[in-house]
Amino acid sequence: MKLEIDNLSCGYNKKAALKNISLEIGPGEIVCLLGPNGVGKTTFLKTILGFLDPIEGEVRIEGKNIRSWPKKKLARYVGYIPQAHVSPFxxxxxxxxxxxxxxxxxxxxxxxxxxxxxxxxxxxxxxxxxxxxxxxxxxxxxxxxxxxxxxxISQKTHILLMDEPTSSLDFGNQARVLSQINALAATGLSIIMTTHAPDHTFLCSAQVVLVCRKNEPRIGNAEEIVTENNLHGAYGVKVKINESYLDNGTKIHSCIPLLDN
Structure with a gap:
């Protein structure tokens, strides 16, 4: 099942936080949204979920604009995992x-x-x-x-939105959650996730939407978009990206912020 984001601008009170996003997500694909706090990543997810109306553009599932869909119908297609929280009950x-x-x-x-x-x-x-x-x-x-x-998973949807799924988790649990995300994608689920860890884009072999405060979003695969220059432009800190290889020849990446002395 294909999700299409067509020239989408979204925000509150007709003031766009994100502008001109266009991408297609097919079965088994993962898209990571990167960018500093406050640039509209969660707003983007809420627009896809139908909680917010687009300012411009469309969200389509299998070619059909979802804007007028009842919430219960949309819930059969799109699942949502919010940022980590504890229920009061x-x-x-x-x-x-x-x-x-x-x-x-x-x-x-x-x-x-x-x-x-x-x-x-x-x-x-x-x-x-x-x-x-x-x-x-x-x-x-x-x-x-x-x-x-x-x-x-029990919702039996085709598309899963995840808002910072590894936030507040320790190192081991982050790895376990990322492994499950890859496993879910391998079953054909389409996944969009926000994250503050550039390394996750490589670990999930994801498409990337890198959102900056002033420039147009950069969209492409991880090796194209998650570069030292692009991360510096988005977050305002210098970054070193190291590449190394496992024994089986798999290339791995690590993104390291360089602290000012």
Whole structure:
């Protein structure tokens, strides 16, 4: 299933935060949005989700403009994982994951046995089925993020939007979440994610939208866009990008900010 972003400008009160974004995302592709705080990355996701109307341009799924789609219809196509947070209510993990089935359940209906099976399969796919009876608020940050991914999987969408999916996670949990993102893309899911870590674009073999405060967004593959000059222009700090090779010949990149003395 193809997602098309056509000359999209988005923002609040008709004041555009992001302008003239055009890209196509097919099955199994990952797009990373990079850029400093406040340039409109989350606003971009909210526009795709239908929470905000575009100022200009269109968002299309399979060639159809989604602007007039009911929210429940859109939820069958697009899933969303927000920035890490803790629910104020002590829901169980199973309750959280079942919320992903809302798009498939009638307004006055209860989750069916099929919905419970879908939720359990989502947890099992991520290797966290043992958490199903745990209280969500008592989990670690990495576990909570995995539960949110399971909720999105249970939604059975074709497109997944992720807002800083590794924020506040330790080094190991960041790696685990990125591995799951790659695994989901390998199943044919289209993924758009925001991140503050340029390294993630290489680890996910992603298309990149690099947003600067003054210049037009730069769009292309990671090796084209995530360069020392472009990162310096976006973030205002000098960056060194090192390249090295694994034993199997795979090239890896690391982006290192250079601190002023």
């Amino acid at each position: 002590p829901f169980s993990v199973m309750d959280i994951v079942l919320m992903g089935r809302a798009a498939h359940i009638g307004n006055f209906s209860k989750p069916s046995a099929h919905d419970y099976r879908e939720a359990e399969e989502s947890l099992d796919k991520l290797g966290i089925l043992h958490l199903r009876e745990r209280i969500y608020t008592e989990l670690s940050g990495g576990e909570r993020q995995m539960v949110f991914i399971a909720r999105a």
